[in-house]
Amino acid sequence: MMGSARAQRWLRVLGPLVIGVVFLGGWEWLVRARGIPPYVLPGPVAIAEALARDWPALSAALLVTLKITALALLIAASLGLLLAVVFAQSRILELSLFPYAVILQVTPIVAIAPLIIIWVDDVTLSLLICAWIVAFFPILSNTTVGLNSTDHNLLDLFRLYGATRWQVLWRLRLPTAMPFFLAGLRISGGLALIGAIVAEFVAGTGGRSSGLAYRILESGYQLQIPRMFAALVLISATGIGIFLALSLLSHLLLRRWHESAMGQGDRR
């Protein structure tokens, strides 16, 4: 039956799969039928070949990009959370500092990346800073909203029982903010990757410590377009992987109690 939960689940996998196969097949057919040269538009087969052939170089680059992204996200998450907690404790600090966090957010990273790369000698560190800048804000802003969304009756209850500031923070405000923090983390995961890639483009560093973006630049100069696409595929796959991993984390942490993480069957 189409309406059943199992059919729904199959459709969720099968639907996108069919679309994907049709799209890739059409692409390959177009490239072959029209005789489009691979340096203009390579077909999926050629891209897969390039991916397999250049795997050693590409996987090394992937690892570099992944490391910077993960580290930037980790720092953004901990600093964002910490600063949000500080904001929740002190209204004055929040009012004085939040505008600067906004400025950091709205300034395009492409515009400040060159400056950061000039100021910071260490390339890895400068990439890290760029990725951190874009990943930081969603976590800070979401967690701040979360910490301020505490049920006022529960706050009264804690007051009634003489809870300390620390108890209110640890037992009430942080759990309330958790779904907000995790939503911010999911946004920031993708942004950290974009930040890392953009910074790599601007830095344009070669050598051993170069990431996927540099491989794209390099392949472009050498007219190795299939390899360029292969690197692009890896970046997309990384982004999807980060999103899925963070969604899973969010689901595992919230599934017992939060609406957003509950299946239809769990609802009352």
Place this chain on the structure above:
Amino acid sequence: MTAPLVALRGVAKRYDSGTLAVQGIDLDIAAGDFLALLGPSGCGKSTLLRMIARLSATTGGSIDWPGGRPQARDIGFVFQEPTLMPWATALANVALPLELAGLPKREAAARAADSLARVELRGFEAAYPRALSGGMRMRVSIARALVTKPRLLLMDEPFAALDEITRFRLNNDLLTLWEAERFTVVFVTHSVFESVYLARRIAVMAPRPGRIHAELAVDAPYPRGEAFRTSAAYAAHCREVSGALEGAMAA
């Protein structure tokens, strides 16, 4: 006459906006009493309850505890909503007041399980609020308010959001608990029928500004069951209280 548990004298509350919420409240809450605060919406009953709980400061008059200043564990509060932490199990929710007071986790959990059993929720210790019905969540809320064995239980229209069948059951269960343990109850409601069914004494409040218009005794004996709900005495009390309420609205 013995000294009351709580004595209110000339209590007033004026909000920052200048609105006078309640004024000139004189009220004695006797130990072991079941007192209902009855009045229309906006007559300041909730404000009064919050002031007794010390969640809100008075701007005039005094609220005294002749038997000694109350500690955190002496007051239980049940809100109109169950007000449970959605991320915590029923047991953890009930254990909260004890854990905030610094009791060891094991002892807090044992006493919380005990309290859940008293509201007939044995077996639901590990359930999250999401998985419980509205009535069950309210039971958890009552179990939490009673877990510290408070001297005074303050209830702010606790059953107003529940369906009638559930409300009647919870009314009966509350009375059973109260008869067994004889804590003091102040129960805010806007239902004449509920106040007569539950309370031994009813303070009828008048609005704008909130003040006590009349104090009536409901001398029907406990235990009160479904038979009381259909008795002539119940109807007579309801008529009397309705009359007082009408007078309060007109005053």
